[in-house]
Amino acid sequence: MVPLSxxxxxxxxxxxxxxxxxxxxxxxxxxxxxxxxxLNAVNINLVAFWRYxxxxxxxxxxxxxxxxxxxAAEVAVGLALVISVYRRRNTVIADELDMLKx
Amino acid sequence: xxxxxxxxxxxxxxxIIPIGAIGAGFxxxxxxxxxxxxxxxxxxxxxxGDAWIQFKSQYYIFALVFLVFDVEAVxxxxxxxxxGQLGLYAVVEGxxxxxxxxxxxxxxxxxGMLEWV
Amino acid sequence: MSFWNDPxxxxxxxxxxxxxxxxxxxxxxxVLVAFLGVFLLIALLMxxxxxxxxxxxxxxxxxxxxxxxxxxxxxxxxxxxxxxxxLIIKEDTTPSGADKVVYNLAPILSMMSVLxxxxxxxxxxxxxxxxxxxxxxxxxxxGAIGTLSIIMAGWSSxxxxxxxxxxxxxxxxxxxxxPMLTMLMIPTIYAGSMNMNAIIGAQDVxxxxxxxxxxxxxxxxxxxxxxxAPFDLAEGESELVSxxxxxxxxxxxxxxxxxxxxHAFTFGGFWAIxxxxxxxxxxxxxVSPFLAILILIIKAMLGYWVIMWVKYxxxxxxxxxxxxxxxxxxxxxxxALLLVTALMNALLADAPTWLYALGMFxxxxxxxxxxxxxxxxxxxxxxxxxxxxxTPVEAHH
Amino acid sequence: xxxxxxxxMIVAAxxxxxxxxxxxxxxxxxxxxxxxxxxxxxxxxxALLNANFIAVVQVVVYIGAIAILFIFAVMLxxxxxxxxxxxxxxxxxxxxIVAVLVFAGLAFLLSGWSGFQNTAAELPAExxxxxxxxxxxxxxxxxVLPFEVASVLLLAALVGAVYVAFNxxxx
Numbered sequence: 105m106v107p108l109s110x111x112x113x114x115x116x117x118x119x120x121x122x123x124x125x126x127x128x129x130x131x132x133x134x135x136x137x138x139x140x141x142x143l144n145a146v147n148i149n150l151v152a153f154w155r156y157x158x159x160x161x162x163x164x165x166x167x168x169x170x171x172x173x174x175x176a177a178e179v180a181v182g183l184a185l186v187i188s189v190y191r192r193r194n195t196v197i198a199d200e201l202d203m204l205k206x
Numbered sequence: 207x208x209x210x211x212x213x214x215x216x217x218x219x220x221x222i223i224p225i226g227a228i229g230a231g232f233x234x235x236x237x238x239x240x241x242x243x244x245x246x247x248x249x250x251x252x253x254x255g256d257a258w259i260q261f262k263s264q265y266y267i268f269a270l271v272f273l274v275f276d277v278e279a280v281x282x283x284x285x286x287x288x289x290g291q292l293g294l295y296a297v298v299e300g301x302x303x304x305x306x307x308x309x310x311x312x313x314x315x316x317x318g319m320l321e322w323v
Numbered sequence: 324m325s326f327w328n329d330p331x332x333x334x335x336x337x338x339x340x341x342x343x344x345x346x347x348x349x350x351x352x353x354v355l356v357a358f359l360g361v362f363l364l365i366a367l368l369m370x371x372x373x374x375x376x377x378x379x380x381x382x383x384x385x386x387x388x389x390x391x392x393x394x395x396x397x398x399x400x401x402x403x404x405x406x407x408x409x410l411i412i413k414e415d416t417t418p419s420g421a422d423k424v425v426y427n428l429a430p431i432l433s434m435m436s437v438l439x440x441x442x443x444x445x446x447x448x449x450x451x452x453x454x455x456x457x458x459x460x461x462x463x464x465x466g467a468i469g470t471l472s473i474i475m476a477g478w479s480s481x482x483x484x485x486x487x488x489x490x491x492x493x494x495x496x497x498x499x500x501x502p503m504l505t506m507l508m509i510p511t512i513y514a515g516s517m518n519m520n521a522i523i524g525a526q527d528v529x530x531x532x533x534x535x536x537x538x539x540x541x542x543x544x545x546x547x548x549x550x551x552a553p554f555d556l557a558e559g560e561s562e563l564v565s566x567x568x569x570x571x572x573x574x575x576x577x578x579x580x581x582x583x584x585x586h587a588f589t590f591g592g593f594w595a596i597x598x599x600x601x602x603x604x605x606x607x608x609x610v611s612p613f614l615a616i617l618i619l620i621i622k623a624m625l626g627y628w629v630i631m632w633v634k635y636x637x638x639x640x641x642x643x644x645x646x647x648x649x650x651x652x653x654x655x656x657x658x659a660l661l662l663v664t665a666l667m668n669a670l671l672a673d674a675p676t677w678l679y680a681l682g683m684f685x686x687x688x689x690x691x692x693x694x695x696x697x698x699x700x701x702x703x704x705x706x707x708x709x710x711x712x713x714t715p716v717e718a719h720h
Numbered sequence: 721x722x723x724x725x726x727x728x729m730i731v732a733a734x735x736x737x738x739x740x741x742x743x744x745x746x747x748x749x750x751x752x753x754x755x756x757x758x759x760x761x762x763x764x765x766x767a768l769l770n771a772n773f774i775a776v777v778q779v780v781v782y783i784g785a786i787a788i789l790f791i792f793a794v795m796l797x798x799x800x801x802x803x804x805x806x807x808x809x810x811x812x813x814x815x816x817i818v819a820v821l822v823f824a825g826l827a828f829l830l831s832g833w834s835g836f837q838n839t840a841a842e843l844p845a846e847x848x849x850x851x852x853x854x855x856x857x858x859x860x861x862x863x864v865l866p867f868e869v870a871s872v873l874l875l876a877a878l879v880g881a882v883y884v885a886f887n888x889x890x891x
Contacts (some may be wrong), residue, residue, distance in 0.1 A: 105722070105724060105839050105840060106724055106725055106728045106768070107837050107838065107839050108835065108836065108837065108838040108839070108840070109830070109831075109836045109837055110725075110728060110732070111765070111769070112830050112836070113827065113830075114732045114735075114736070114765070116823055116826040116827060116830070117736055117823060118735065118736065118739055118758075118762075119822070119823075119826070120819040120820065120822050120823035120826075121736065121739040121740055121742075121743055121819070122739070122743070123815075123818065123819045123822055124743055124815055124816060124818075124819035125742060125743030127814075127815030127818060127819065128743070128811070128812040128815035128816070129743065131748060133748060133790065133793055133794055133797065134743075134748060134751060136790070137742055137743075137751055137752065137755050137790065138742075138743060140755060140759075140782075140786065141739055141742060141743075141755075141758065144758070144759065144762050144782075147762070147774075147778075148762060148765060148766075151766055151769050151771045151774055152769060154769075154771070155769040155770060155771065155840050156835075156838050156839075156840045159841075159843060159844070159847065159849075160844075160852065162849070162852050162853050162855075162856040162862075163856075163863075165771065165773070165774060165849065165853055165856075166853065166856050166857060166862075166863045166866065168771075168774050169280060169281065169774070169777070169853075169857075170866055170870055172277055172280060172777060172781050173277050173280075173281070173870045173873055173874060174873070175781075175782075175786065176273050176274065176276075176277045176781065176785070176786065176874070176877065177873050177874060177876070177877035178877075179273070179786050179789055179790070180270050180273055180274065180789070180877045180878065180880075180881040181877055181880050181881050181884065183266070183789060183790070183793040183881075183885075184266075184270070184880070184881035184882075184884045184885035185884055185885075186793060186797060187263065187266060187793060187796050187797060187885045188884050188885050190796070190797040196797045209453045209454060209455055209772075210767045210768075210772075210775075211354065211357065212357060212361065212442060212453040213439070213442050213453055213455070213767075215354075215357055215358050215361045216361055216365075216438065216439045216441070216442040216453075217435065217439055218358075219358070219361050219362050219365050219438070220365065220434070220435035220438035220439050221431060221435050223365055223366075223369060223434070223438070224430065224431040224434040224435065224578050225431055227411075227574050227577065227578065228415075228427070228430065228431065228574045228575055228578065230411050230574065231410065231411050231412075231413065231415050231573045231574030231575070231577070232415055232574075234411050234412050235411065235412055235413055235414045235415050235573055235574075236412075236414045237414065237415075238414065239416065241419070243414075243416055244416060244417065244418055244419040245418070245419060246418055246419075246420070246480075246481060246482045246570070263796060263885065264494075265490055265494055265792050265795075265796075266789070266792050266793065266796055266885065267882065267885075268494045268497065268498055268646065268650075269493075269494070269497055269785070269788050269789045269792050270789065270878065270881055270882070270885075271650070271878065272497040272498060272500065272501060272785060272788075273781075273785040273786065273789055274874045274875075274877065274878045275501045275504075275654070276500070276501070276504070276780065276781055276784065276785045277781055277785075277870075277874060278871070278874060279501075279504040279505065279508070279780075280777050280780065280781060281857065281867060281870060281871075282508060282661075283459070283460060283508065283511065283517065283773075283850075284773070284850050284851075284853040284854035284857055285854055285857060285858060286508040286511040286512045286665075286854075287511055287515060287516060287517060287850050287851055287854050288515075288850075288851055288854025288855050288858065289512050289515075289665055289668060289669070289854075290512070290515040290668065290672070291515070292854075292855070292858055293669065294669045294670075295858075295860075296669075296858040297662075297665045297666055297668075297669045299858055299864060299867065299868065300662065300665055301662050301665075301666075302868060302871075303867065303868060303871045304658050304661070304662060306868070306871040306872055306875050307871055307874060307875055307878075308655065308658060309875060310874070310875040310878035310879055311650070311654070311655070311878075313878070313879050313882070314878065314879075314882050315650070315651065317882060317883075319882055320646070320647065320650045320651065321643070321647070322642060322643030322646055322647070350723070425750075425753065455772065456772055456773075456848065456849075456850060457772050457773050457776045457850065460773070460776045460777065460780060461776055463780050463784065464776050464779035464780050464783075464784070466784070467779055467780055467783045467784025467785075468779075468783065470784060470788060471756060471783060471784075471787065471788070474788065474791055475753070478749060478791070490792075490795075493788060497784075497785070497788060500784070517850065
């Protein structure tokens with residue numbers, strides 16, 4: 105049987121890769137791709153804690169389902185923002201969206 | 207666990223068979239490529255411009271509404287499974303849940319976003 | 324336990340005995356036997372697929388008052404094999420500028436997404452691939468991979484028509500997935516499970532009788548999901564010259580084509596399983612699994628025939644009409660039906676079976692009738708907006 | 721190593737490899753397709769954890785809807801297929817250091833936790849997770865409020881996204 109630590113390490117690695125994507129990508133859509141990876145890492149943890157704890161307590165799975173809803177909402181609004189910005193500024197490069205700096 | 211073994215086998219075999227069929231086509235078919243044959247087909251006339259055309263945002267709206275109702279279905283499936291053993295209050299909860307989301311559909315509709323313009 | 328009553332287990336036990344007799348590990352031999360079983364099922368499906376080409380051509384010929392293929396072999400039965408050979412010896416071209424990996428992966432994924440659907444199909448009470456407790460959702464999950472394969476094909480071909488066709492097809496598929504998902508919940512509510520075998524087991528009264536409207540909406544959504552007429556505008560030959568698969572040739576095109584036919588047959592099968600009792604037919608399925616498989620195939624063929632019937636008698640509709648039909652009529656109706664079903668299910672929980680069935684049936688009829696009346700008055704209003712109010716002409720004497 | 725451990729290793733390596741491709745590929749459509757591959761790997765991980773429902777939902781929601789949305793968004797925000805300019809910003813090495821530090825920190829914190837090496841108990845016979853989930857989501861003692869709030873969240877997302885993306889004031 106696989107110990108819990110393997111899943112936790114797997115999720116931590118996925119989270120770090122997602123974080124890397126968020127930090128270094130220039131395209132706003134690609135940044136959202138990184139956020140998706142991070143949310144998935146969280147979900148792996150939640151489901152792993154459900155499985156390795158008391159399986160009749162469904163809190164882990166309920167949280168995982170709610171994270172799906174949160175991820176869907178985040179993507180929907182995030183990509184809508186990106187499209188809106190693209191229509192106004194004609195770019196999706198995050199560095200060039202610097203209006204708030206002044 | 208063993209049920210996922212079967213699913214995995216279905217996926218593997220489901221990949222092997224089309225690969226085998228396409229591979230057979232690759233082995234037995236002739237291979238005489240030339241630029242005309244490989245050019246993009248646009249009803250016979252010369253291809254103009256890139257294939258990367260600007261799409262209208264309506265596609266995004268339909269995918270967006272779909273996403274929201276897809277997630278809604280994820281919540282409703284466990285509800286539907288358990289509904290027989292739960293009382294009327296679970297039905298009322300489901301009705302509230304769906305009604306809230308239908309408000310979103312009506313909003314999108316009223317905004318004229320469901321029209322294919 | 325004999326071969327006649329439980330063929331799968333007998334054959335599997337025998338084969339496992341043979342493999343372990345050769346000195347093979349018990350787990351490994353189990354996996355190998357499962358692999359061989361899956362391979363056999365999928366190979367049989369591919370053979371069936373070849374005959375579906377013949378069936379489709381024969382049926383469409385009859386609808387159009389023709390004879391159809393009749394030259395090669397008896398009733399033209401050899402014709403599909405000639406087609407296959409032709410597809411194999413065709414040159415396999417890749418358009419210049421195509422994204423090679425994605426372009427080649429798309430037809431494979433398209434076929435795979437159809438084949439894995441058969442993992443959850445119960446062929447007989449004891450002959451089933453996987454007893455998955457999320458069978459109904461698995462249907463949608465496989466469909467998601469199919470949607471992805473279409474977007475991949477459309478994008479990687481480097482062709483405007485392919486891209487537009489692929490995008491349209493995907494927009495249509497995702498839109499009609501909502502009524503389909505909702506209608507999958509109705510057998511789930513009746514059976515109290517998403518397991519396909521449990522859904523069949525609960526159908527002492529066919530779910531078609533409990534929910535005729537649900538069966539109808541599921542069929543419409545399934546036809547749209549398949550991209551068949553009247554919803555085949557993504558393939559509009561006149562404007563998009565066959566849509567997302569325009570650049571595919573030879574066996575790669577064959578995979579899309581065969582995948583579509585098998586998909587149609589599979590959805591005929593799922594329609595039968597979800598609403599027409601699957602392999603059950605007045606206790607005949609208890610006699611032998613072979614009889615049960617025969618019953619399921621006959622029901623699936625009838626469902627497939629209905630899909631073909633719709634395809635060859637209806638005209639293609641425009642994409643705006645189609646998406647409007649889905650979002651403004653089918654989706655609200657599906658939600659209303661779901662809520663009515665849930666409510667009736669709770670109210671009639673203690674009722675005897677005949678009252679339960681009657682109440683459900685009447686609830687469906689009333690919901691459908693109200694929806695049609697609302698749609699009728701809405702279309703009348705729209706027509707009056709376009710054409711102006713028509714006053715009835717007075718008759719002069 | 722047992723067979724399950726070997727399977728887990730393969731799945732984890734495949735998923736993490738795909739995830740690295742997501743954050744490093746230049747072509748954005750390829751990045752979205754690699755994301756699909758990653759998400760599929762995560763779904764397999766859920767299946768290994770006996771969470772059938774979550775595994776199938778992962779495919780339905782992420783591959784069926786979110787990935788499609790990403791591909792549509794890429795199509796809507798690009799004018800040509802060529803990738804111009806660098807895809808990463810100048811300080812990518814700083815990002816890499818931060819990511820590695822976060823991973824090291826998480827690993828350090830987790831390894832100090834007493835339950836780190838827990839192993840899972842066998843699932844009870846006749847265990848029906850979906851039924852339990854349905855009960856948990858509708859029971860007033862459990863998660864009925866989050867259940868309804870999720871609906872409000874999705875409504876807000878739909879209305880907000882429609883409003884933001886297609887504000888009629890700008891033509």
